[in-house]
Amino acid sequence: MDINKTEQIEAARALIIALESDDEQQAKQQLIILTQSQESELFHEVGKLTRELHESMSNFNVDSRLVDLTKNDMPNTRERLNYVITTTEDAAHKTLGFIDQTLPLASDLKQTAEKINQSWHRFRMKEMSADEFRSLSKEIEIYLPEVTRHSEQIHANLSEMMLAQGFQDLTGQVIRQVINLVEEVENNLVQLVKLASKHRDEEPKKDKQVDAIKAEGPQINAADNPNVMNDQDEVDDLLSSLGF
Amino acid sequence: MKILVVDDFSTMRRIIKNLLRDLGFNNTVEADDGLTALPILQAGGIDFLVTDWNMPGMQGIDLLKAVRADENLSTIPVLMVTAETKREQIIVAAQAGVNGYVVKPFTAATLKEKIDKIFERIDAQ
Numbered sequence: 001m002d003i004n005k006t007e008q009i010e011a012a013r014a015l016i017i018a019l020e021s022d023d024e025q026q027a028k029q030q031l032i033i034l035t036q037s038q039e040s041e042l043f044h045e046v047g048k049l050t051r052e053l054h055e056s057m058s059n060f061n062v063d064s065r066l067v068d069l070t071k072n073d074m075p076n077t078r079e080r081l082n083y084v085i086t087t088t089e090d091a092a093h094k095t096l097g098f099i100d101q102t103l104p105l106a107s108d109l110k111q112t113a114e115k116i117n118q119s120w121h122r123f124r125m126k127e128m129s130a131d132e133f134r135s136l137s138k139e140i141e142i143y144l145p146e147v148t149r150h151s152e153q154i155h156a157n158l159s160e161m162m163l164a165q166g167f168q169d170l171t172g173q174v175i176r177q178v179i180n181l182v183e184e185v186e187n188n189l190v191q192l193v194k195l196a197s198k199h200r201d202e203e204p205k206k207d208k209q210v211d212a213i214k215a216e217g218p219q220i221n222a223a224d225n226p227n228v229m230n231d232q233d234e235v236d237d238l239l240s241s242l243g244f
Numbered sequence: 245m246k247i248l249v250v251d252d253f254s255t256m257r258r259i260i261k262n263l264l265r266d267l268g269f270n271n272t273v274e275a276d277d278g279l280t281a282l283p284i285l286q287a288g289g290i291d292f293l294v295t296d297w298n299m300p301g302m303q304g305i306d307l308l309k310a311v312r313a314d315e316n317l318s319t320i321p322v323l324m325v326t327a328e329t330k331r332e333q334i335i336v337a338a339q340a341g342v343n344g345y346v347v348k349p350f351t352a353a354t355l356k357e358k359i360d361k362i363f364e365r366i367d368a369q
Contacts, residue, residue: 159352162262166349169253170327173298212332213305215298218348219329229329232347232354238331239345242338 091167173217278302
């Protein structure tokens with residue numbers, strides 16, 4: 001029920017008169033008339049909001065990309081970010097491990113060199129007995145091949161540390177994908193906000209064509225996907241099956 | 245032997261260059277995607293191409309196709325070093341005429357093995 005302004009003023013006047021003349025029943029009746037006018041406005045507003053919400057919801061369903069983003073890409077992104085954590089963690093541990101292996105090799109070389117250097121100095125100052133010199137020669141004989149072995153090992157360890165830095169490329173590719181996704185979600189949300197404020201008929205988007213060889217960066221769940229090669233051996237097998 | 249290393253990540257270019265140096269290849273040049281690599285290749289003097297697949301601008305697979313389609317470059321050996329490991333991708337790369345396919349993350353030994361194999365085949369021809 002809707003009442004206009006004049007009716008509202010009349011009801012208010014009648015309410016005051018009724019109150020002043022202690023007419024309880026009349027006052028109650030006028031109050032009901034006044035509240036009804038407010039309630040009716042409220043219902044009208046709620047109705048409008050419901051309609052807008054309904055329109056937004058149907059548009060939400062129409063924009064399948066947004067649904068797809070929420071259902072598939074978001075959980076996938078969690079996996080991708082976890083992949084970044086694991087990969088960087090592995091690389092850090094690998095590098096630290098090789099540093100742990102390399103430091104004793106370097107200090108071992110240094111200590112023996114210092115010892116031999118002192119003895120050599122004494123020999124040059126002619127402070128060394130023949131027995132001591134024989135023992136020094138023995139030490140040098142052992143030391144020199146050790147320098148070669150240790151240096152080779154240090155070189156190999158440094159190469160491994162260098163290779164471990166490849167994580168930056170792998171995680172970089174994954175993070176780029178996440179940035180693209182965040183941008184897409186942002187654009188879709190902006191669209192959604194626009195739709196919520198103004199109903200628009202949009203042509204349904206065409207399904208994206210699936211490109212089998214589209215670059216995807218590192219495979220996060222390679223083991224779960226039979227179409228993905230897990231390691232170099234599998235790639236080699238596939239290539240040799242192609243007559244490579 | 246002059247080698248062109250193409251990867252959009254400078255860290256990976258550095259790693260590959262260092263490994264190549266260990267294998268005795270000291271003469272390397274770099275490019276960060278296919279678009280910057282092509283003019284370097286066309287300028288001449290590149291004997292070997294090592295390329296990533298997933299790069300902005302021009303991707304490695306398109307660079308490989310462009311190299312094979314250019315009569316001055318078509319015989320350059322191409323080694324792909326990439327994280328792309330889908331069956332279709334490897335088949336397409338093989339069909340496009342890639343000479344070797346190394347999967348990231350890789351080891352120094354794998355890189356050496358694939359490069360050695362490529363040169364063995366070239367020498368046998």
